[in-house]
Every structure is written in structure tokens, then in C-alpha cells.
Amino acid sequence: MRRQDSAGRRVSLFSTLAVQAALEQRLLREFTEETGIGVQPDFDPTSVLLERINSGEVPDVLIAVTDDIRQLSAQGTVDGRARLPVARTGIGLAVRARTPRPLIATVDDLVRTLLDARSVAYSRTGASGIYFAQLLGRLGIAEAVNARATIVRKGFAAATLLDGRADLAVQQVSELMTVPGVDVVGPFPADAAHDTEFSIAPSTAAAEWSPASELVCFLGSERARTAYGAFGLKAPLSTES
Structure with missing residues (x-):
């Protein structure tokens, strides 16, 4: 039997459009099948996601441009210590x-x-x-x-x-x-040419919530990075938080 979301709710995910195909067509389905944890994704350009966050919408997990993740970490919105580079x-x-x-x-x-x-x-x-x-x-x-x-x-x-x-x-x-x-x-x-790198991190409010942490670890894993390659994405260059 698959384990169910301990909080009885789905993990909310704000994500850049750059990884939408990889998440929708493969990775989110695999994550839910393996963990029993549901995910509610919301896709927009990073700048639009930042506008929404600054207006008070804060998801459990965020995938965005790495520099913006770092800025949100400095502001206390996301947990930068848990940041993982995803792809570029x-x-x-x-x-x-x-x-x-x-x-x-x-x-x-x-x-x-x-x-x-x-x-x-x-x-x-x-x-x-x-x-x-x-x-x-x-x-x-x-x-x-x-x-x-x-x-x-x-x-x-x-x-x-x-x-x-x-x-x-x-x-x-x-x-x-x-x-x-x-x-x-x-x-x-x-x-x-210009490459953009994207990272994933939990919000500070969800940093200690196991389903959010599991989603971050799954989408930032080596296994997931291999899957991103099939959707026009390259391995990230950075590994530090």
C-alpha cells in the first residue's frame, strides 16, 4: 500500500515553465506513484511567480531561476539551506x-x-x-x-x-x-548564447514538512536530472546552496 500524505493535502508547487514538460509528462506522475504524495503544480515564468509570491501567494515548494531562489532565501521566504540545483x-x-x-x-x-x-x-x-x-x-x-x-x-x-x-x-x-x-x-x-539555471527549494513554512522535503529531494535528484535531459534541459553547473 502506498503511503499517504501525512498532512492530508497535496504539495503545492510553483514552477518555471522551463521544466513544465518534464514535470507534467513524467516526473510528477512518478513521484506520486512511488510516494502516494499528491502535487498541485502551477506553472508561470519566474518573474510572474515572484510577483505572486510578493503578493502573498507562497507555495510549499518553488522551482525558479537559481539567483531568484537565493534572493528569496535571503528574504526568508524559502529555505536556501535545502536548495538543490535542478537543470539549466x-x-x-x-x-x-x-x-x-x-x-x-x-x-x-x-x-x-x-x-x-x-x-x-x-x-x-x-x-x-x-x-x-x-x-x-x-x-x-x-x-x-x-x-x-x-x-x-x-x-x-x-x-x-x-x-x-x-x-x-x-x-x-x-x-x-x-x-x-x-x-x-x-x-x-x-x-x-545564454544559459539559465533553475533550482528547487521548499518555502520556510513547509521546510519541516516531510512531503515537501521529499518532493524537493526527488526533483533535485540525479535520477530526475537524467529525465530532464529528454526534455531539452542540461545538467546544472552549481551544486552549492
Whole structure:
């Protein structure tokens, strides 16, 4: 018989979109099957999750950008001592499936591809979109690209490829891979590349609650990191809290 949640409730989880596919399609199901502990996930870009937390919504467990987890730890919102690095992913570009793949092998290729696009979709609230907006400024093409850009407040930018709002989508590679019917052209070239690392930690209120601790250990385990690889995610670089 599977052990039941000792508190009689499901573990609430706030998570970045970058790991949504891995959690929904595999890991949360495996965790519940093995432990009998239910999980109530809520997915949003990290910046949106931070807004919600600052407004008073505090989940039992949080997966977010590592630097933001550290900041929340300093504020006393999450238990940084229990933080585990989960995965990292780079920013990339996608097109609708079965359409020509543009060149992005070099920064010059990327610039031409972005300038030639009818519309580029990206989210300004996610870590990838924040970086991409800064990159456009460094490349000197922000005005030209943003004049025709499709801005997504939250969610998957690649969804705009399916309804024709955009012909290119920029987001974390793992997030682009989540949308059926699109092809990931690849990550940005080395001189424009940017990896974002994500970590998991319990809230301070749930730090001593066994189901929350078990979820943190499971999703931050080596076994889980192997599973993340099937969803476009890479092993994290850091291991310290």
C-alpha cells in the first residue's frame, strides 16, 4: 500500500515553465506513484511567480531561476539551506514545423534572420525574454525587431507560430520543445548564447514538512536530472546552496 500524505493535502508547487514538460509528462506522475504524495503544480515564468509570491501567494515548494531562489532565501521566504540545483537550459529559436529553417550558426546569421522575419515572438517576463531584449539592444537591432515583434506576457512563445502571429519564436530551448507542431532550429550561437539555471527549494513554512522535503529531494535528484535531459534541459553547473 502506498503511503499517504501525512498532512492530508497535496504539495503545492510553483514552477518555471522551463521544466513544465518534464514535470507534467513524467516526473510528477512518478513521484506520486512511488510516494502516494499528491502535487498541485502551477506553472508561470519566474518573474510572474515572484510577483505572486510578493503578493502573498507562497507555495510549499518553488522551482525558479537559481539567483531568484537565493534572493528569496535571503528574504526568508524559502529555505536556501535545502536548495538543490535542478537543470539549466539555453535560449533558442523555433519555426513552425515543415517550414524552412533559417541560419543562426553565427551572430551575423542570427541578426539577418531576426531582421528578415515578419514577426519574432518572445516573452518579456521570462528569463529568456529578458535576456533576449537585452541582446537586441547590444546587437543594435532592438528598434527594428520590436517594431514587428509579437510580445507574449507569459506562456509558450512558440504557440504564436501555430496561429500565424509570428514566424519565429525565441525562448528557452526546453520551452520551445514543449509546443507540438514546431521545429527547434537550435540554440543561439556561442557569442549570443545564454544559459539559465533553475533550482528547487521548499518555502520556510513547509521546510519541516516531510512531503515537501521529499518532493524537493526527488526533483533535485540525479535520477530526475537524467529525465530532464529528454526534455531539452542540461545538467546544472552549481551544486552549492
